[in-house]
C-alpha cells in the first residue's frame with residue numbers, strides 16, 4: 001500500500017472528531033472519556049487522526065510542504081490505535097491507523113525522519129535491538145537456566161524474549177520467571193539467546209518500513225531453517241509484529257503471547273496456584289496485545305460503489321476494530337490467583353488508554369510520554385488499585401518511570417511475576 005491508497009479515507013473523513021474519544025457507549029465519566037493522548041496533550045486538531053488525514057491530503061496535493069511543525073504533528077503520536085477503533089464505531093470504509101503509518105513511511109522515505117530516532121535506528125541496524133545494547137549480551141537473561149538453544153537443538157516452539165526483556169535488568173526477573181514456568185509445565189521449547197534479533201515492530205511504528213522488512217525476512221529465515229512452527233513471546237510489541245505484520249511477509253508461523261500460554265497451561269492443569277496474593281490489581285491492556293493484537297486476515301479485493309454512491313468491498317474487507325484482541329486470557333489468569341482482586345479501570349480492553357511508550361514517542365518526546373503514562377496511573381489509582389499489572393515490558397517500563405518521577409504510590413508488576421509468585 002502507499003499513502004495515495006488512503007486518499008479516499010482522507011476525503012471521506014467527516015471531521016466528526018470521534019477519534020479523539022473512546023467509543024461513546026463505553027464512556028463512564030468525563031475524566032476518563034478521552035482516547036487520543038496526542039490531541040489531549042497538544043490541544044490542536046492536527047494532532048488527532050482526523051487532523052493527520054487533513055495533513056496527508058494537503059501533502060499529497062502539494063498544498064503543504066514538510067516543516068518541523070508537520071513532522072512534530074506526524075510523529076508525536078503513539079500509534080496506539082484508539083482512533084482506528086473509535087472511527088470504526090460508525091465508519092466501515094476508513095482505516096485511520098494504516099493511513100498514519102503510510103504518512104510516516106512517506107516522510108521517512110523523503111528524508112524527514114526525526115533526528116531523535118536516529119540513534120535508536122543506528123543501534124537497530126548495527127546491534128539488532130532498540131536499546132543500543134551490545135548484541136552479545138542479548139541472551140544473558142537466560143544464564144544458569146539451562147535452556148535449549150535453537151542453534152543446537154531443532155524445536156517447534158521458540159521463546160522470543162524481545163529487546164526490552166533481554167536487555168533491561170529491571171525486567172530480567174519476569175523473563176526468567178517465564179522460562180522457568182514453561183519448564184515447570186513440561187513445555188518443550190528453545191531460545192535463540194544472543195542470536196535473537198529485534199522483531200522490527202518498533203522500527204515499523206517509527207516509519208522505517210524497509211528496516212522492518214529486513215528484520216522480518218531475517219527472522220523468518222532463521223525460524224524456517226530451524227523448523228519453528230510456533231513462537232511464544234512475553235512482549236506485546238513482538239506479539240503484534242509477529243501476529244499481524246509478519247503474515248504480510250509470508251509467515252505462517254503460529255504466534256501466541258505468554259499470557260495466553262499461561263492461561264492454557266492453567267486450564268489444562270499443567271500449572272496451578274498454591275499461594276495467595278492478597279492484593280487489589282488492575283490490568284492495563286497493552287495497545288499491541290489488545291485492540292491492535294487482532295490476527296491478520298488476508299484480503300485481496302476491490303472497492304466498488306453501489307447506486308453510484310455507497311462504498312462496498314468485494315469480497316468483504318476484514319474489519320480490524322479491536323474486538324478480537326487478547327483481553328480475556330490475562331483477566332482469567334489474574335482472577336485465578338488466590339486472594340487477588342481484579343478491578344477494572346474505566347478505559348479497558350479496546351478503549352484502554354495508551355501507556356505512552358509506543359510509536360517512537362518514548363524516545364523522541366519523553367515529557368509527552370511521561371504525561372501519557374501518568375494519566376493511566378491516575379486512572380489506576382481512581383479504582384483503588386495497589387498494583388497495576390500488564391503484559392508488555394514497554395508499558396511496564398514507562399509506568400515504572402512515571403511512578404518514580406511523580407512519586408505515585410502504586411506497584412507496577414508484570415503479570416508473569418504475579419503468576420510465578422503464586423505457584
Ligand code: SF4
Nearest residue numbers: 013016017019050087
Ligand atoms: S478520522 Fe474518523 S473519527 Fe476521526 S474525524 Fe475522521 S471520520 Fe471522524
Ligand code: SF4
Nearest residue numbers: 036077079080081083
Ligand atoms: S494512534 Fe493514538 S495517539 Fe495517534 S492519533 Fe490515534 S489515538 Fe491519537
